[in-house]
Amino acid sequence: MPDSVDFSRKLVLVLGASGYIGSRVVAALSGSPIYRPVAASRRSDPGVDATKPDNVRKALRGVDYVVNCIAGSNQAMLRTTEVLCEAARASPPMRIIHLSSMAVYGAATGTVREDSAPVPPMSGYGQAKIDCERIVLGxxxxxxxxxxxxxxxVFGPASPQWTTRLARLLRAGRIGDLGSAGDGCCNxxxxxxxxxAVMxxxxxxxxxxxxxxxxxxxDLTWNEFLTAFAKALGATPVQRIAPRTLRMETKLLAPVRRIAGMALRSPMTEAITPSLAALWSQDIRIDCSRAQASLRLPRTPLERMIxxxxxxxxxxxxxxLS
Structure with a gap:
């Protein structure tokens, strides 16, 4: 056993450790003098299945904290949360940190705080996140x-949803200045x-x-963000997308592109779904004053993020290319 291992650090079990957020949490814990990560991921270890009670009960033994970053299907998220909370009742860690999503607010507009009610229509993903939260709060x-x-x-280097996907679409000229369809608040x-915040x-x-x-x-619109991101990427001139073109993308081409995208990795097969287009026009402002007060939440400037x-x-x- 290496002498450098510090067993005085608190053990933190990270479920979904190979995912985008989970892997970054593991890296931060690894560099902490207080915590030591226990990475649990089915992708890296087929024997780790957080939907199975025996696996989770075993994983909880001896750990001090749990961070639940499990993604995947709606059913997988629900099952994992159920199994985790049931196992924790028998062997409670000091704290569970559960990662949810702004999707729980549905089609809400205006400033939303943590006690804001969801507004229909709800996506299946958003409803699953609501159900997971209910399990945790139970x-x-x-x-x-x-x-x-x-x-x-969640935006940052290698973020599959909000960085690499949008970069591909911008470089392909399929999005850019969306006009009135991009005037929604970019959170x-x-x-x-x-x-x-997790730490x-x-x-x-x-x-x-x-x-x-x-x-x-x-106070950032999607048009402002997409234009700034495109310029930084060198995807210029920034395309101006007509409303008719965007409607065609979401209503007619999205199903075809999704099928093609299963076989081909190309920005021309990237689907612009109706839910994504709806988000670009949604005037929803996420209020983080509670996290700023209790967690001292930092807010990285847009320029540094990009x-x-x-x-x-x-x-x-x-x-x-090399």
């Missing part, structure tokens, strides 16, 4: 210690800020059962 009512974080659109959560929530006092919004951008993401994108391009 665990709290039974005497457990848990905290829920609701990140907005980006820098990955560094999300990880900082702070592990031992912050007086937050048992609390729910926190986590977002970084303020610069970091673009640097990573360029590194990937150079690696492919």
């Amino acid at each position: 665990y709290v009512r039974d005497g457990g210690d848990a905290v829920v974080l609701r990140p907005s659109c 980006l959560a820098c990955i560094d800020d999300v990880v900082a 702070a929530a592990l031992n912050a006092p007086d937050i048992v059962g609390s729910v926190f919004n986590v977002s970084s951008s303020v 610069a970091s993401a673009v640097q990573h994108e360029r590194g990937l391009t150079q690696a492919m």
Whole structure:
């Protein structure tokens, strides 16, 4: 056993450790003098299945905290949350940090705080996140210690949904200035800020059962973000997308592109779904004042977020060409 291993550090079980957020949480824990990660991921270890009670009960033995970053299907998220909370009732960790999403607000508009009610229509994903939160808060009512974080659109180097996907579409000229269809509020959560919120929530006092919004951008429209991101990527001139073109993309071409995308990796097969287009026009502002007060949530400036993401994108391009 290496002498450098510090067993005085608190053990933190990270479920979904190979995912985008989970892998960054593991990296932050690894560099911490206080915590030591226990990475649990079915992708890296087929024997780790967080939907199976025996596996989770075994994984909980001896750990101090749990961070639930499980993604995947709606059923997988629900089952994992159920199994985790049931196992934790028998062997409670000091705290569970559960990653939810701004999707729980549905079609809400205006400023939304943690106590804002969801507004239909709800996506299947958003409803699953609501159901998962109910399970976690039920665990709290039974005497457990848990905290829920609701990140907005998680942006950063290699973010598959909000960085690499949008970069491909911008470079292909399929999105850009969307006109009135892009005037919705762009709620980006820098990955560094999300990880900082997780780390702070592990031992912050007086937050048992609390729910926190986590977002970084303020008063930013999708048009403003997409234009700035495109210019930083060198995807210029920034395309101006006509409303008719966007409607055709979402209503007619999206199903075809999704099928083609299963076989081909190309920006021309990237589907612009109706739900994505709806988000671009949704005037929803995520209020993070509670997280700023209780977790000292940092808010990385847009310029720094974009610069970091673009640097990573360029590194990937150079690696492919070399």
